[in-house]
Amino acid sequence: MNFVSLHFLVFTLATVLAYQATRSVTVRQWVLLIASAYFISTYMLDFKSALPLAVFLGLGYLLVAAMGATPSRAYVAAAVCLMIGSFLYLKQFFFLTAVGLPFIYSTVGLSYVLFRIISLIVDLANRDIEKKPGPGAYLAYTCGFTTFLSGPVQTWPSFKGEYEKQPVPITEGEVLHAMSRIATGYFKLAIVAAVFDYLFQNFTVQFTGAAGPVSWPKLVALYTVSAAAYTGYLYYNFSGYMDIVIGIGGLLQFKLPENFNKPFSAKSFLEFWQRWHMTMSQWFKTYLFTPIMLAAMRRLPDPRHSAAIGLSAFFITFLVMGIWHGSTVVFVVYGVLMAFGACANKLWQLAMPRALGKPGYKSLQKRLVYIQLCKGLTFAFFTLALTCLWTPEIGQLFGLTGRLGVSGLVLSIAALTLVFAAVNLVFDRVGAIAPGRLAAVGARYRDTLAVSRCAGVILAVIFVSAILNKAPEFVYKAF
């Protein structure tokens, strides 16, 4: 089901009306379950193609249901390994392609289902969750239609609070706020992201495929602009999708966690990952990074080992996080790049106070040029690493980087850093002046603005889709 389709709008409207028509918690839970089942069914070719997901969910539920009050470490480890092993098999990771299932099936949403099942198993074992979910709550948690495709990854306690709360009548303010959020999402997804995608497609076609050879300077320039356009496309596509699902959550009075917090204002690569796809980053922090750190630091408590332990934990976490994005070898490269970025960032943070002294480093961190260059470098590195996401074959990736060479990549990263720093500086300056006045006007005409925004976005989506002759797709569901 395409998010920019009449089908999706009718589905959402029907679900919201059915949900809001009742004050019974149980009926609302059934509405969510039926809507989610229908939503997922639209991604399935036939009954057989849905079987792997059904088996995966069933296995997860059995493992959760079979847990005793105090499960052994061996049980928890075996249960987590079994889920990860099943996931790798169904996703057909590059080392398992020879033993796949002999029919076509859907893996949409599987990564996020895995996140939720592992968190249930681990949190129950640690007694962070007191009571196991019943089958209905388990299905609603793992397969709720607002979060099924690509999150946000809600924790079980947060989900349970929303799922079981007593209904209260929705207010006009809540509806307007939710509609406004949905309109913002569609504006990002169907207009801004679509334009970035259009630019990306038109630039990449000039140096890939049948376009013929291009000179090296032109290649570097086209590659740099394409990479930047892809980053814009990915961000507006993904954050637009998040706005839409969080807005739909608002119409259902079902609060979902935020997934983005101005990621390109991050002054470091590590900070970037606290602002981009935040719920996924938090998941990896909770279930991979922190357990590695705790286990290693308990064995090696001497503070002198902290940096080495931390770097190792960062490397493993970011490597796994990168590989998780896809099933081909290219994503191993992406993971290595993510791990390199995280470790280089941490080493810099450790080395600078030693080189300049704590006061000297603090003073440097306050300098405008340093701040903008850090933001620029963060954007540039992430943008170049994202090349792995638009060159799905390893030969293609190595072919492109080979043509660019080290000097081409360095030139590209330098250009992206400087241009982003300069553009960001202008936006920061404008942003420092404008919000006060705009906020005052916005507060005064809030309701009128919300309605106008919705109407404007609908017209703009129709207009832009007609010009681009393409219905925008949600890109992140592929990861």
Place this chain on the structure above:
Amino acid sequence: MSQQEKLQQIFRDVFDDPSIELEPSMTADDIAEWDSLSHVRLMLEVSKAFGVRFSASEVSSLTNVGDLEALIAAKGGA
């Protein structure tokens, strides 16, 4: 020594800053050295000093000093 004084001393030792004065609303943004590495070390020191054990979820989900104080109290830390 009260719980808050004990906790304050741990913060000063871990972050090597004798000027730290704890407030319940204090977050990692208020202490420059409070990053994900030192946070785990901090939690292990707190765990040792108060005789409590924290899960990875608890370690990761804390947002400020007030949350940490409440968690120690909930676990009966002494």
